[in-house]
Amino acid sequence: MEKRKIKIVDTTLRDGSHAVSHSFTVEQATAIAGGLDKVGVSLIELSHGDGIAGSSINYGMSKVPEMELLRAASKVVKNAKLTVLLLPGIGTIEDLQQAKDNGAQAVRVATHVTEADIAIQHIKYAKSIGMMAVGFLMMSHMASPEKIVEQAKIFVDCGADYINLADSAGHMVPDDVRARISALKNSIEIPIGFHSHNNLGLSVANSIAAVEEGASYVDVTCRGLGAGAGNTQNEVLCAVLDRLGYDTGVDLYGIMDVAEEIVEPIMQRPQIVNTASLMLGYAGVYSSFLLHTYRAAEKFHLNPRDILVELGRRGMVGGQEDMIIDVAFELSQQKTR
Amino acid sequence: MEKIKVGIIGPGNIGSDLMYKVMKSKHLQMHMMAGIVESEGIKRAAGLGFKTSLNGVDAVAADPDIKIVFDATSAKAHLHNAPILKAAGKIVMDMTPAAVGPYVVPCVNLDHLAHVDNFNMVTCGGQATIPIAYAIDKVADSSYTEIVACLSSKSAGPGTRANIDEFTETTRKALEIVGGADKAKAIIVLNPADPPLMMTNTIYSIVKNPDEKKIMESVYEYVEKVQAYVPGYKLRVPPVIDGNKVTVIVQVEGAGDFLPKYSGNLDIINQAATAVAEKVAENLLSKEG
Numbered sequence: 001m002e003k004r005k006i007k008i009v010d011t012t013l014r015d016g017s018h019a020v021s022h023s024f025t026v027e028q029a030t031a032i033a034g035g036l037d038k039v040g041v042s043l044i045e046l047s048h049g050d051g052i053a054g055s056s057i058n059y060g061m062s063k064v065p066e067m068e069l070l071r072a073a074s075k076v077v078k079n080a081k082l083t084v085l086l087l088p089g090i091g092t093i094e095d096l097q098q099a100k101d102n103g104a105q106a107v108r109v110a111t112h113v114t115e116a117d118i119a120i121q122h123i124k125y126a127k128s129i130g131m132m133a134v135g136f137l138m139m140s141h142m143a144s145p146e147k148i149v150e151q152a153k154i155f156v157d158c159g160a161d162y163i164n165l166a167d168s169a170g171h172m173v174p175d176d177v178r179a180r181i182s183a184l185k186n187s188i189e190i191p192i193g194f195h196s197h198n199n200l201g202l203s204v205a206n207s208i209a210a211v212e213e214g215a216s217y218v219d220v221t222c223r224g225l226g227a228g229a230g231n232t233q234n235e236v237l238c239a240v241l242d243r244l245g246y247d248t249g250v251d252l253y254g255i256m257d258v259a260e261e262i263v264e265p266i267m268q269r270p271q272i273v274n275t276a277s278l279m280l281g282y283a284g285v286y287s288s289f290l291l292h293t294y295r296a297a298e299k300f301h302l303n304p305r306d307i308l309v310e311l312g313r314r315g316m317v318g319g320q321e322d323m324i325i326d327v328a329f330e331l332s333q334q335k336t337r
Numbered sequence: 338m339e340k341i342k343v344g345i346i347g348p349g350n351i352g353s354d355l356m357y358k359v360m361k362s363k364h365l366q367m368h369m370m371a372g373i374v375e376s377e378g379i380k381r382a383a384g385l386g387f388k389t390s391l392n393g394v395d396a397v398a399a400d401p402d403i404k405i406v407f408d409a410t411s412a413k414a415h416l417h418n419a420p421i422l423k424a425a426g427k428i429v430m431d432m433t434p435a436a437v438g439p440y441v442v443p444c445v446n447l448d449h450l451a452h453v454d455n456f457n458m459v460t461c462g463g464q465a466t467i468p469i470a471y472a473i474d475k476v477a478d479s480s481y482t483e484i485v486a487c488l489s490s491k492s493a494g495p496g497t498r499a500n501i502d503e504f505t506e507t508t509r510k511a512l513e514i515v516g517g518a519d520k521a522k523a524i525i526v527l528n529p530a531d532p533p534l535m536m537t538n539t540i541y542s543i544v545k546n547p548d549e550k551k552i553m554e555s556v557y558e559y560v561e562k563v564q565a566y567v568p569g570y571k572l573r574v575p576p577v578i579d580g581n582k583v584t585v586i587v588q589v590e591g592a593g594d595f596l597p598k599y600s601g602n603l604d605i606i607n608q609a610a611t612a613v614a615e616k617v618a619e620n621l622l623s624k625e626g
Contacts, residue, residue, distance in 0.1 A: 056522055089504075114490060120499065317528050325574060
């Protein structure tokens with residue numbers, strides 16, 4: 001019997017950007033993208049962690065403009081699709097056109113799980129200039145399977161090539177994933193992908209659950225480099241999928257070497273589940289809030305855990321890094337009273 | 338006392354809320370609501386005893402009693418409407434991102450725009466953040482200003498959703514032109530929390546002269562100036578100064594005239610437009626008198 005094919009989407013150069021505070025250099029991006037391309041991943045995502053044009057005070061300034069990184073990566077990516085992330089409200093169609101001019105072939109347009117309609121103009125534009133376009137729903141633990149189907153259909157109707165569901169807070173357990181992916185599988189015709197964070201130590205298990213329910217694209221990063229406790233670890237998932245009898249098309253030893261020899265040396269801290277990242281997963285908070293929360297906790301003399309719990313209680317969504325200061329200020333006022 | 342008659346084009350949420358604001362005004366008198374199809378907004382205006390028309394801009398342009406017009410349609414429609422209203426001698430508050438006329442933020446640049454007959458109201462995020470951006474730039478000289486506007490999902494209408502890029506681009510431009518930053522960036526986030534959150538806006542600025550006392554005083558002064566026409570405008574986080582970076586967070590609670598209080602974003606742009614129209618009316622009345 002032929003093995004089922006799973007497409008590996010490596011986002012070390014996008015989600016991993018959070019973990020290095022958006023400091024990737026041209027040399028690093030070239031080495032990582034080139035290495036990933038050689039070992040056979042399907043999509044290589046490269047952008048500021050918050051998508052193109054994410055370089056900002058709110059999310060952190062990019063050390064090197066991402067358009068330069070893209071241009072450099074496009075010279076070494078031969079087989080995979082060089083991909084960017086775009087969050088409507090941060091990046092615009094103008095930024096997307098620039099990304100295309102600098103070598104991007106695909107774009108994943110990401111919105112909060114209930115706000116898909118703000119991405120229609122970007123997806124349609126991407127399709128009109130010949131790019132692959134993916135509809136990407138963030139913080140999907142915050143919506144029911146029915147709501148997710150409704151939102152995914154908005155993407156399908158405007159021409160998306162596949163739907164990617166993200167557990168941006170690393171909050172879901174395998175049954176949560178199964179319920180959402182299977183609901184999508186039963187309702188839409190286009191392929192489904194899954195993106196996880198390891199805040200509860202479940203990213204590989206959740207990715208497998210997604211694949212078993214019919215997902216055919218899985219987001220990963222080398223060494224798990226990413227926001228919060230990081231993402232599904234590329235080399236681990238490829239090994240597990242191989243053992244389970246799926247065909248990823250990725251050379252297993254090759255990806256192990258890219259992770260160990262190229263990515264590991266540039267990591268700024270070990271990608272582990274520490275207290276704060278565990279709290280992200282437990283309280284359902286957007287993973288890229290982590291490093292910003294550490295900074296605010298230091299400035300306002302607070303425990304990061306208290307800030308994260310309050311952010312979760314308030315129902316903050318992706319992109320609201322500014323509210324970390326709001327919460328920290330409020331908590332510090334309460335302390336002095 | 339004599340009042341200046343007002344026409345509103347576009348009987349949707351914005352237009353209806355403007356109608357209630359005009360009804361409360363000292364110098365403005367609600368006269369006509371114009372749309373292009375029969376709608377709840379048209380019925381509402383008729384029910385309150387105002388003239389209504391389904392001939393849109395043409396009906397408003399043809400009515401000689403109307404001196405001030407609020408155009409609450411869309412950028413595309415306003416590009417069509419603007420020359421017609423100009424030819425008819427009307428003074429226009431453009432609620433769309435068309436930017437035919439100059440950007441106006443009442444507490445910042447209204448006094449310099451006495452001769453203007455088409456005022457562009459920027460965006461809701463612009464009305465909420467430019468006063469603070471300007472207050473900081475005035476005393477500390479901003480080289481870069483960035484804002485993050487968070488709106489409740491329920492208060493972001495279909496126009497905003499379909500053209501979210503227009504929001505970021507228009508707000509950025511106005512932060513530079515009116516707010517005074519050398520360079521600016523605008524970000525918008527929609528939050529679906531229920532009950533809906535109040536509109537919050539964060540203003541970051543990189544400044545050349547981070548004088549804490551002057552920045553504090555200036556920001557407090559401008560918050561008060563905005564409060565004069567937007568009572569629900571509130572400082573959540575007063576200036577936090579970190580080296581050459583200034584961070585300020587403001588919240589906007591709507592007046593609840595027609596729209597719910599969480600629609601602070603819609604309220605502030607309407608309050609600003611009404612404040613401009615009031616000023617224009619005052620000038621017209623003093624000329625006549």
